Amino acid sequence: MVIGEDSLWQRMALPLEDRLIVTPLLSRQQIRGGSIDVRLGTEFILMKRSARGPIDPMAMDQPFHDYQERVRVEVGDKMILHPNQLVLGVTLEFLQIPRDLLAYVIGRSSWGRLGLIVATAVMVSPGYRGSLTLELANLGDTPVYLYPGTRVAQLVFHGLDEPAAAYPSSGGKYTGPIGPEFSKLALDQDWDAIRLMAERQP
Amino acid sequence: MHRWQELSWNLWVEQRLSEIPTSSIRRIVELLEPSIRTVWLNRLYQTIPATAAVGVKHWLAQLSPTPIILVGGLQWDMVQTAEGALIAFPKALGGDPLAMAGAIFVWAGHDLVRLKAALGLAGAAALPAIWSAGWVGPRNDELWTSYATHYRTHGQNLKISEMTVWFGEMSSEALDFSWPLLPAFEPYVAQLAYGVVPHDPGGRSPLSDVAVLLALHQFDGQERLRAAGLAHKAIEGRLLANLWDQAAGHEEGGKTW
Secondary structure, three states: OEOOHHHHHHHOOOOHHHOOEEEOOOOHHHEEOOEEEEEEOOEEEEEOOOOOOOOOOOOOOOOHHHOEEEEEOOEOEOEEEOOOOEEEEEEEEEEEOOOOEEEEEEEOHHHHOOOEEOOOOOEEOOOOEEEEEEEEEEOOOOOEEEOOOOEEEEEEEEEOOOOOOOOHHHOOOOOOOOOOOOOOHHHOOHHHHHHHHHHHOO | OOOHHHHHHHHHHHHHHHHOOOHHHHHHHHOOOHHHHHHHHHHHHOOOOOOOOHHHHHHHHHHOOOOEEEEEEOOOEEEEEOOEEEEEEEHHHOOOHHHHHOHHHHHHOOOHHHHHHHHHHHHHHHHHHHHHHOOOOOOHHHHHHHHHHHOHHHHHHHOHHHHHHHHOOOOOOOOOOOOOOOOOOHHHHHHHHHOOOOOOHHHOOOOOHHHHHHHHOOOOHHHHHHHHHHHHHHHHHHHHHHHHHHHHHHHHOOOOO
16 A cells, blocks of 8 residues: 555654654655655766676675766756766665555656666665665666756655564665665675585586 | 976976866965975875765855865865965865864864854864864864863763863863853764664754764764764755755745745
8 A cells, every 4th residue: 555645744753763764855845645756866876887897796896996986966066877878876865664664766757758767676675774776877869967956756655564674684785875885786695506506517 | 407307296286287177276276385285286186075074165165255175185284375275184084074074173273263253153063073073273272171161061961071081181271252052962862873864853954963963972983983974964954955945935935844
């Protein structure tokens, strides 16, 4: 069931452990109907072409500056996103999702019509705490400017039948970030099994 | 006939000057003595942004009509011309908003008028900022004596005994200043300890950045490193919220809340 506006406001007034946190909320109008608008933050990770080799998700032990660069773009300034370019951004807002809710990130169609895809990993787990990393990609043929502070996506909240375990204790890798975070795929436990299978192959 | 080393230095200076991205900074650097200029050009060339300086930059903009630029270095330092000032900060402290708040006291130096203007902004967070920054200022003794005397009943809240180790015992001279009441900062301490960005009801950013800085002052060790980023985010949120309110007032005649 989608959580409505009144319920969202009520949850933002609960005791700290159970509170829905979305801060800074620059305008009350960010909460409308059954969703909360989130804004583009000021920090980005730009992906670069590496001279040393591909990203290996099993190891990811290359120095990160080989293939990424962190930049800060203040509100009022702008950044260009070229066709087929991938940039990691972050929500301006810091969130805490209560353990009995999960959220979906949905890009605003107004940006989508310019070719901008806002998030590919759309589910935010129950108990998650931190700003959300946004995978921003320009699928159009024309460069697009990104303006920090603009509303780029919506969060839609759904209730769970029973509260989930807190996100970190259920294996969550991204806890408490305030800026964009690069992939931590190498921390997946599946890699041990895949390595073992690779060793046992004749 | 110039020695080749001299020509090489001149070329390096010209290249670094041409790489300065804004004309206001270039004007400040061009007015410096040649021997000092190379030091500051090197700092500007190697600088990294102070990620938690957004609050103190706003304070500095209120204090000075000319630009004040923060530049990463290894220690606090300042140089100023008629066009503005450059303040070097220890790069390792750039992620801590309370330590970066110490920059306004580096700017004030021994100038009493500047010092009182800086105190007017930092209030009860002033000496915690100087302590966090490790800034050995020329009027620290007078400031510390005035502060510790005024806030002695809040000794535990303000970590007066811990700061005494660094500032030393009180001197006979005390700076004459009307210290403000302590803002309520306990809820923000609880929020930082829990691991979230300090906020008011409904997700609004805290109205007092001094209260957020005092909450951060309660943390030490690894917890301080984690809490600094969360406190910075709260201060940045307040600045943006104020700008948003102003813009809404200008454009719609309404308020955002």
